[in-house]
Amino acid sequence: MAQSKNDKIKQLLAEQPSGFSLAQSFYKDADIYQTEIDNLFLKHWLYAGHLSQLAKAGDYFTFEFDSESVIVLLTASGDVKAHMNVCRHRGSKICLTSSGNQKSLTCPYHAWSYNLDGELISARNMPEDFEPAENGLHQVKVELLGGLIFVCLHDNPPSLSALRRDLSPCIPLFGLNSMKLAAHKSYVIPANWKLAVENYQECYHCAPSHQEFAKVHAMAKSPQVFKTAKDKFKQANQGNPKFATFDCYFDLAEDGQEGYQYDRNPLLRHAVSGSADGKAVAPLLGAITEYDGGASELMIGPLSYFLIYDDYMVAYRFLPRSIDECVCDVSWFVNKRAIEGKDYQLEQLTWLWDVTTQADKTIIMNNQKGVDSRFYQPGRLSEMETFQQSFLNWYLQALVK
Ligand code: FES
Ligand SMILES: [Fe+2]
Numbered sequence: 001m002a003q004s005k006n007d008k009i010k011q012l013l014a015e016q017p018s019g020f021s022l023a024q025s026f027y028k029d030a031d032i033y034q035t036e037i038d039n040l041f042l043k044h045w046l047y048a049g050h051l052s053q054l055a056k057a058g059d060y061f062t063f064e065f066d067s068e069s070v071i072v073l074l075t076a077s078g079d080v081k082a083h084m085n086v087c088r089h090r091g092s093k094i095c096l097t098s099s100g101n102q103k104s105l106t107c108p109y110h111a112w113s114y115n116l117d118g119e120l121i122s123a124r125n126m127p128e129d130f131e132p133a134e135n136g137l138h139q140v141k142v143e144l145l146g147g148l149i150f151v152c153l154h155d156n157p158p159s160l161s162a163l164r165r166d167l168s169p170c171i172p173l174f175g176l177n178s179m180k181l182a183a184h185k186s187y188v189i190p191a192n193w194k195l196a197v198e199n200y201q202e203c204y205h206c207a208p209s210h211q212e213f214a215k216v217h218a219m220a221k222s223p224q225v226f227k228t229a230k231d232k233f234k235q236a237n238q239g240n241p242k243f244a245t246f247d248c249y250f251d252l253a254e255d256g257q258e259g260y261q262y263d264r265n266p267l268l269r270h271a272v273s274g275s276a277d278g279k280a281v282a283p284l285l286g287a288i289t290e291y292d293g294g295a296s297e298l299m300i301g302p303l304s305y306f307l308i309y310d311d312y313m314v315a316y317r318f319l320p321r322s323i324d325e326c327v328c329d330v331s332w333f334v335n336k337r338a339i340e341g342k343d344y345q346l347e348q349l350t351w352l353w354d355v356t357t358q359a360d361k362t363i364i365m366n367n368q369k370g371v372d373s374r375f376y377q378p379g380r381l382s383e384m385e386t387f388q389q390s391f392l393n394w395y396l397q398a399l400v401k
Pocket of ligand 1: 089110111
């Protein structure tokens with residue numbers, strides 16, 4: 001008798017050795033991919049965008065992964081709402097461009113029209129017993145963390161209460177709600193999405209692959225050198241609110257709570273920001289009053305990452321398009337009062353993480369090519385891949401939840 005999908009996944013989980021990269025099936029098996037979409041992407045909070053992208057009523061942007069598309073918009077009453085981008089008539093996609101402004105949402109197929117709250121307001125020539133009130137757009141859960149907009153496509157999302165409690169000092173400090181989106185780039189990577197996340201989670205590859213990053217980040221050094229630098233950095237910054245770290249990682253999140261983590265790491269001695277020469281590239285963020293030579297790493301949910309220098313923030317997210325293609329979306333944020341061309345230059349601001357992400361794209365692509373081989377087998381992880389191991393621990397648990 002053929003093995004059921006659940007039994008196959010359970011067997012793969014049971015056989016996966018801890019401290020090793022994943023077995024090939026996790027990157028290649030269609031049932032695994034479908035289960036990831038159902039249990040990870042549909043059940044967790046995903047970073048969709050920032051409030052600064054919705055300046056006036058009717059402004060919208062779409063957020064997409066796998067075969068899903070969500071419209072995130074600002075309603076006439078000033079609320080951020082999210083609707084599935086799927087017409088309730090025969091299912092056409094409604095918003096076909098990735099951002100814009102609309103007074104109402106009209107389907108391009110047969111012109112059913114919805115207001116910004118998602119209610120159906122016009123549908124021509126329908127039978128008498130048709131109920132417009134029962135044909136509104138499917139609503140998606142939305143939460144704001146400072147200006148960061150998160151969506152969850154599940155009716156029962158994990159709680160964000162623990163995260164909100166721990167994150168609240170960071171919101172005014174880094175000005176999460178007083179930033180603006182300065183630049184955005186999407187990097188399409190012909191690889192399974194996990195190879196992209198795993199690559200982001202470890203700095204074992206930083207020294208050989210990211211000379212530019214390694215010039216300003218102490219993290220690219222050996223674990224011993226980095227630990228010494230970090231201990232010294234924390235010692236020198238006692239009382240600095242940027243070091244009010246909380247201790248919770250994805251795989252350690254309480255039951256029912258979304259996972260998150262925050263940490264602040266030292267840059268190299270001469271550097272105060274992530275730039276070509278380590279010098280600042282934009283005015284200070286939020287309530288920060290001075291450079292301390294560090295950068296904060298904030299992870300919210302399993303798939304959304306924020307790297308916060310004193311003068312700018314980079315938001316990273318990794319979204320699958322299919323089993324063997326993903327998108328790495330990178331957004332650069334600056335203080336909302338900063339003026340482009342005067343207070344910051346886009347090229348300087350985006351240089352480091354553009355060059356680094358381009359290099360990562362090549363690494364991840366090559367990783368997939370090797371993982372596709374009949375000769376690939378799980379390899380032993382190094383001491384510099386502990387975050388990757390934490391992600392894998394979380395992933396393996398979440399896959400069957
Ligand atoms: S599918 Fe949208 S109006 Fe027909
Ligand atoms: Fe990298």
